[in-house]
Amino acid sequence: MAIYVNKNNGFEQTEPTTRVCPHCGAHAQLLPVANPSFAVLVQTQPKHAGLLFRCAACNEPRFLRAAVRTIGSERVELAPNLVEVERARERFQYGYLPDTVEQLLRETLDCYSLGAHNAFATMCRRTTNTALRALGTATRTRWQDTLHEMLRACEIDAVTTSTLDAVLFGDDGELPAITPDEAAVLVEALKDLFYQSYVRTAKLRAAMKVRRFFAGESAATVTPLDREGWRELA
């Protein structure tokens, strides 16, 4: 595959590019939207050119970068291996967290989105410690058990499991270095632990309060929690 910026500024690909979209999750085609003009490329002779596409599935913009291969008199050829510039931010229902935990978890997930995996691991330890100082030692043990159960259920190998355990619950010593694959497992595990302790707990309490209110309204008939509500909490 090759990419060309022609003299008339047309942006041409010999084959369509398809990528997993960080916005909608679809494996969709990238449709060309904009490129640096031929005149600018000839004049500035850059090493790389930025290209703007849009996702064929969700229409969100996708920013990519390509190395400039040759600058000819009729067209500029770009290298076919497009590098994604923008990564989607990890999402979390931050509104349920105490302020200090919220700030730390945001920065932790931003490190992951930036691909700074060891900075991410270091922030995972710090955020976990801050949360657990308030939640107590019983929660620490429960989180550790939940982590192991979660990783076992997903058939995660023993090395990754012990690395993740050391990152989150290790003593104050040095953290192990983590690979991109381990970071991808860690981010899901971390979000799950924080979701369980803060978001689900808060939603459950709210549901129980509503139930008690209606029970008080008509003391004789206690309405059981509806099944859909429970499914949402699970």
Ligand SMILES: [Zn+2]
């Ligand atoms: Zn998309």
